[in-house]
Amino acid sequence: MSHGGAVQETHVSQRSRLILPLAAAAFALVTLVPAFWVPSLWTDEAATASAVRRSWPELFFMLGKVDVVHGLYYMLVKSLTDAVGVSELSLRAPSIAAGAAAAAALAVAGRRLGGPRAGLAAAAVLVLLPRFQFAATDARSYVLTVLGTSLCLAALAALRDSGRWRAAVGFGAALMVSTGLSFYCILLAPVAVLAALADRSLRPHWWKVALASVPAAGLAAWVASLASRQTFQVAWIPPLDGHVVPEIFLLQYFSHASMWTDAGIVPRASAPLVVGMVMTAVAVLALAVWGTVRRPRSFTTVLGLGLIVVPLAVLLIGSALMGSSYYLPRYLTFTAPGLCLLAANGAVSLSRAAASRWVAGAAALTLAGGAVLAIAGQRTEFARSPSDDFRFVADTIRDHARPGESFAVAAGEDLFLAAYPRPFEGLVDLTRGISAAQWGLIFDQRFPLESRSALVDRQKVVFAIRPVEKPQEEQFLRSRGFTEQARWTGPGHVVVKFVKP
Structure with a gap:
């Protein structure tokens, strides 16, 4: 009888472990699917459509001249559109699927790092971020890089728990695919190694993380060498100036791609979108700061801060040294799970004490209200970019x-x-x-x-x-x-x- 009870308990445990990621994926789909086809395709999506309508030889010919950094993404989307045709639905469907998977993977990572409530909170914050909502309904690769980051985090958390090689291999595989989608994602490798060295449980396995990162580093070097011949494609990026501060703290995670102009940070969007952006920024940043202050030495805090700070610092310093800007807020979309982990820390910490639960509730309501406004603003016909009608x-x-x-x-x-x-x-x-x-x-x-x-x-x-x-x-x-x-x-x-x- 005791053996049977143990088996039943194992089955219940496995079932409960599946509930969290499935719930996160379902929540993502509920917010992403409604009216995702309403916005007009815009410049970046039109570039995707232009690429995938070609024959395979024509696509490879194009990648030799432009957009090599998007090559893997174009090949993935072309494999789908060759079968079902090119439309708003077929171009954006891979992003929606990746968005749901990213929420599920981050829920798993958050649960391993801080428990079920932390996993649920991290996934919920991710889904409600306006930048995630935009990326997950956009025919570009950014949300796929968020999925890659979330899988890397889940694999790293599994390695911390078990020390098994298969977790390290999973990390390396996720990093490899992410780097193929955006070679900036190779910056996940130093983040992971530094976080491993800073953590007592993971420190014995830091070399596994480093070794598993080597193939992705090789891929990143190869793509960077090819992209170096196509730098004219980023020559239009405005130089770093005083506008970089609001870009980092407001636009990077809380807006979408069209919300800046050459003259500065001037939102070209509907009032609901702007108000939603500000509300979500206030709620998420407040939770993230609180979570960092309350648990400054936890592995989750170190990992989350590393994800936010290291890639940003590399791009800003590299841009300054090279004399050309390689930073745009949307280029660092893949680091959003780090902010979500920090915010989840804050939400869980506030919810544990009766005296501060009302603060957690207020933050949750602000985040949800802002997200509703932002999502509604994004689902209008010209919300992607008003000039791209x-x-x-x-x-x-x-x-x-x-x-x-x-x-x-x-x-x-x-x-x-x-x-x-x-x-x-x-x-x-x-x-x-x-x-x-x-x-x-x-x-x-x-x-x-x-x-x-x-x-x-x-x-x-x-x-x-x-x-x-x-x-x-x-x-x-x-x-x-x-x-x-x-x-x-x-x-x-x-x-x-x-x-x-």
Whole structure:
């Protein structure tokens, strides 16, 4: 009877261990899935669409010229879209799945490090972070790197508990894949080694962590050597200045990619999104600070702080030494689980004492309220980036253009074609040279409209498609005898229908 009872208890224990990650994944899906298809594809997502619509040889040709750092991600998404087609749903589905898996993995890591309540709190904070919500519904690789970090943390916690080699191998495998998705993730290796050296339980196994990191280090070096030939792609990043402080403390974890401008940190978003960002920042940072103060020497605190500080310091110092900025808030999305572990520490500490439970409750309500506002703000049509109103352009052409008519777009302004190509089928593209696939770049080759005068003069109807602030094509068409018949204005683009009398 005692043996049977022990077996039953083991089964119950295993079942209870599954409940936490499954609950975390379910919570993630409940918040991520509703209306994830509503926002228009934006510049980064259009780049993904442009890449995955190519043949495999064309994709590898492109990676030799641009976006090699996104190569593994493009290959993963292309494997899916080749089977089901390219759409908002198919492009964003891998990110949603990765988001749910990341919440589950962080719940496991948090439970191993601080118990079930800590695991649940860490996963909940992660899911409610506005940056996570954006990344997990975005057709880019950032949320997959969050999943990689969460798996690394879970493997490191398992190694701390058991000392087994398979945990170290799991850490190395997760680090390898993460580094393939973003070579910045190799910075997880020094974080893990330093945390291991600082922890009495893990210190005997630090060399296993270091050894398991070697393959990923080799991969990172190889990708970095390839990316060094493509540094022109990050030349646009603004230099480090006084704006880096709000970028670190506000934008890095609590906003999304479009919430900055070249002129400074000026949110270009709806009021709910801005208010939600601030509310979640206040709640999470307060919990993280409290957790750090209450347990300054715990392994969770050391690991969480290391995740936040080490990669950031390397990027900032490296940028200063090299004279070019390699820091953008979204590049460090993979470090978000560190902040979540610290916040979970604070939440658990506050909830243990009756006198401070109301503080924990207030923080939870603030976080939840802010998250609701942020999520609602992100699910609007142009929330990704108001200037990238690609669906507006495509819908306008679909509703008003007829086969055989033409359109004109300037160089570097045609990503709406990669995002939504179907409405443009059967139309004459006046400015295109060779296609992006033939050229090996994200954009199609484009010629100035002025150089296509002979072709323009043969047209009866031309749709000029341009950013709001660039009216050059309109001026040229008027000079060739066209008159404006209709105009449609979106948040970022203007579509003007010109006809020749």
